[in-house]
Amino acid sequence: MLKRFVSHINTQHFPYTHSLLFELKKKKRKLKSRKPPQRDSAAIALRESRCKMADANMNNTETEHVSIDSEAAHVISSAVECHGDDDDVGALHDVVKGLPSHAVKDLLSVGVCTRCILRLFGIGGNIYSISVISPSILNSVIGEQRHDEEISSNSKELEFEEVLCALCLGILQFTYCDDKEIPVKKGNANDMAVAISELVKREGYQIDSFSLEVSVPPIILENEHSVRLYMKRKYGTETWFQGGPLSQSISAKDALKFSLAKPLETMLDCKSGISNFRIRLTFSHKASKVVQSVAVSKQGCKRIKTGTGSSVDSLDDSVAGDIKCSDLADATVERSFDGLQDNESSECFKFPLEKVNDACRLVLLCQRTPIYFGGRYLKYSRNVSQTRWIIDDERMGEASVEEIIGSNIQPLCQGDNYKFHAAGREDIDVRMLGSGRPFLVEVQNARRIPSEAFVREIETNINNLENKLVGVKNLKVVGIEGWTMMHEGEAEKQKQYAALVWISRPLEDVDLDSISSLKDMQILQGTPIRVLHRRSPLQREKIIHWMKIERIGGSSQYFLLHLCTQAGTYIKEFVHGDLGRTHPSIGSILGCRAEILQLDVTDVKMDCFLTE
Amino acid sequence: MKDHSVDDAINLEREPEQEQEQEQDSLHRILVPDVRDLPLTPPSAIESNFVSYFAPDFTKPGHDQYVYRHANGLCVIGLARTHVAFKDTSGITAVDFNVGKSDRSGIKVTGKRKKNAQHFESNTALCKVNTDDASYIVRCCVKGSLLEVNDRLIKQPGLLNSSADREGYIAIIMPKPADWLKVKGSLLGLEEYKKLREC
Numbered sequence: 001m002l003k004r005f006v007s008h009i010n011t012q013h014f015p016y017t018h019s020l021l022f023e024l025k026k027k028k029r030k031l032k033s034r035k036p037p038q039r040d041s042a043a044i045a046l047r048e049s050r051c052k053m054a055d056a057n058m059n060n061t062e063t064e065h066v067s068i069d070s071e072a073a074h075v076i077s078s079a080v081e082c083h084g085d086d087d088d089v090g091a092l093h094d095v096v097k098g099l100p101s102h103a104v105k106d107l108l109s110v111g112v113c114t115r116c117i118l119r120l121f122g123i124g125g126n127i128y129s130i131s132v133i134s135p136s137i138l139n140s141v142i143g144e145q146r147h148d149e150e151i152s153s154n155s156k157e158l159e160f161e162e163v164l165c166a167l168c169l170g171i172l173q174f175t176y177c178d179d180k181e182i183p184v185k186k187g188n189a190n191d192m193a194v195a196i197s198e199l200v201k202r203e204g205y206q207i208d209s210f211s212l213e214v215s216v217p218p219i220i221l222e223n224e225h226s227v228r229l230y231m232k233r234k235y236g237t238e239t240w241f242q243g244g245p246l247s248q249s250i251s252a253k254d255a256l257k258f259s260l261a262k263p264l265e266t267m268l269d270c271k272s273g274i275s276n277f278r279i280r281l282t283f284s285h286k287a288s289k290v291v292q293s294v295a296v297s298k299q300g301c302k303r304i305k306t307g308t309g310s311s312v313d314s315l316d317d318s319v320a321g322d323i324k325c326s327d328l329a330d331a332t333v334e335r336s337f338d339g340l341q342d343n344e345s346s347e348c349f350k351f352p353l354e355k356v357n358d359a360c361r362l363v364l365l366c367q368r369t370p371i372y373f374g375g376r377y378l379k380y381s382r383n384v385s386q387t388r389w390i391i392d393d394e395r396m397g398e399a400s401v402e403e404i405i406g407s408n409i410q411p412l413c414q415g416d417n418y419k420f421h422a423a424g425r426e427d428i429d430v431r432m433l434g435s436g437r438p439f440l441v442e443v444q445n446a447r448r449i450p451s452e453a454f455v456r457e458i459e460t461n462i463n464n465l466e467n468k469l470v471g472v473k474n475l476k477v478v479g480i481e482g483w484t485m486m487h488e489g490e491a492e493k494q495k496q497y498a499a500l501v502w503i504s505r506p507l508e509d510v511d512l513d514s515i516s517s518l519k520d521m522q523i524l525q526g527t528p529i530r531v532l533h534r535r536s537p538l539q540r541e542k543i544i545h546w547m548k549i550e551r552i553g554g555s556s557q558y559f560l561l562h563l564c565t566q567a568g569t570y571i572k573e574f575v576h577g578d579l580g581r582t583h584p585s586i587g588s589i590l591g592c593r594a595e596i597l598q599l600d601v602t603d604v605k606m607d608c609f610l611t612e
Numbered sequence: 613m614k615d616h617s618v619d620d621a622i623n624l625e626r627e628p629e630q631e632q633e634q635e636q637d638s639l640h641r642i643l644v645p646d647v648r649d650l651p652l653t654p655p656s657a658i659e660s661n662f663v664s665y666f667a668p669d670f671t672k673p674g675h676d677q678y679v680y681r682h683a684n685g686l687c688v689i690g691l692a693r694t695h696v697a698f699k700d701t702s703g704i705t706a707v708d709f710n711v712g713k714s715d716r717s718g719i720k721v722t723g724k725r726k727k728n729a730q731h732f733e734s735n736t737a738l739c740k741v742n743t744d745d746a747s748y749i750v751r752c753c754v755k756g757s758l759l760e761v762n763d764r765l766i767k768q769p770g771l772l773n774s775s776a777d778r779e780g781y782i783a784i785i786m787p788k789p790a791d792w793l794k795v796k797g798s799l800l801g802l803e804e805y806k807k808l809r810e811c
Binding site (some may be wrong): 086403431434498500502527529530531532533534535536537552553554555559560572576577578579580593596597598599602 | 643659661683
């Protein structure tokens, strides 16, 4: 009952609702139990052909005459390897029969491969996961012509197509050159998927999903455009064309992705989709140097329509040659071709397509997007810089916070390298104490993402290092939001310090009061001389929120100055005055000379990466 | 049989507070220095960060100037204590940057690349310092780009009298490395200068 309904739809109203067909067929298969394909397909073929012929007679269409005989049916079924794709293959047969045979023959003769033909007609979905689609599958459409040849040499049917497809340059035939320029003929999706999954495993990636990205040479789009134009010119008046099948073509990229996705999912044991792990296949080809394109602007199209000659601009070098093409380039080319679709008089296509002698070069790239570790660091040493600091091949300081933390994280993720980001910085001789300073370590291309327990272990390792130069708190894997958290409102953040100050006269009680009474005091700082060589000469207004003097027992001229200031304040210069270029300063407030011996950061008042 | 549960409860409540207090205490302990380690008089910011050079009798006898060179290459120029201008009893009464072809205090240097900075030779005039009786020209001593002049001296020329070696500096110059090497040989170090002037 369902079968008849389906075939009825096929020929009468919606010639090419292939995806719909496949969905219906899938349901049908699930309801019925599987029968051996050979018997079934022959029976189906006979029944279907009878239906079609009846319909054809009714509608008087000339081109949809499909001739099938039982021998041809056998040929079809034995031609395709039955590896469990049986049901798909069966359904494929059915749909293929609906294709216009002369058009298919035409395309085959021009050198277009089977998958390309199928995708041009918009046949979608599951068929791409069928591992082997040989040209003989189209025999059901082509009919008698091929029939004799196939019978005489059975082995030929099972061979992979020898000639590179003129349209997809071998990409959908799973034929390419590897990065050593050695030709590789996988011939089917499974084998190619094996090559990919082997690379993933060899690199040691631990993944729970993957996203497939494919980039193809733009000449393929040109070729498709040429083919479509040609088809339009030749078959534009025929009924099957009017339904607009060619406008539902599936791109070569999508076809390849459909083919590889399922087998890869099985081999990598995870789903394909949006993922932080990207598998990128970039195909490039030594296409002809002169790549023609058209003006994308509306004006250009209009000009062409009125027949004032084509406006052909040659594309940039970015499209010709071996250079890898990005999706963006494809989109640009696509857009320019869309604009031309209705144009009859375009000179910008070549037909028949050039013969392809070399396969495309494929570059396989696996990459994980960067992962981020957030936390707070403490610096206990006055001889450790925040980041690696090398002058004239000599390292300044004993070590750096960046290297200590990064070198303990990156190897455990098996990443390629790391970047260190922190919310502000302190001098090499200034300690970072208290709750610590927020930081992010960005690991590129990590092969594995450590678990929570593992991350805690990393933190313990760093804190238990023998030389106790650096400490880490609240280390954990964070998403990209860690970045915004760190840089949010940077200029408004307050920092708290403790400075060891000496003045040129004994400290008096009144001094403690005069300092404590100053709240939110504004100061003007000229760019400190010690950074003037690399920063702009500016006058910076900064706010000292509060200050407190703590006497040191046993000394009359030394004291601890606790202060809380606006982010970006130069504390050392605020104490000694920087030759008067920062005012007011501690010296100017107390009316004497003041020097700073030591500085410690005691609090970075920020909300991120705090202990939960 | 003592009931410890109440004590335990109180202790539990105190724990986070106690922890915080403990943290503050341990932080405080590392902040406070050991007084025995502290020098009676610590080195000044200039002594710690600059190397002092002197140009005695620069272009004229008695015109002693200093050049404080920072590790980053910048040079602070000023009048040395033994400069003849300080011999006048009145002390320095005015400073005028309008010398040579332009007013040095009017130049605006901007940006990391120090755009608009004027390139001066070592004997180019920076400013004129006046006492009641005389006026003296202060020169660059070092060939390079003039980054800034101490325009506070215009309103407070007395800074030269009170602290010519700090707040009374004259200008900041950025020499090219090659130019510095050339002039370095003609300058005196602190010890040599002291010996020369016996001060």
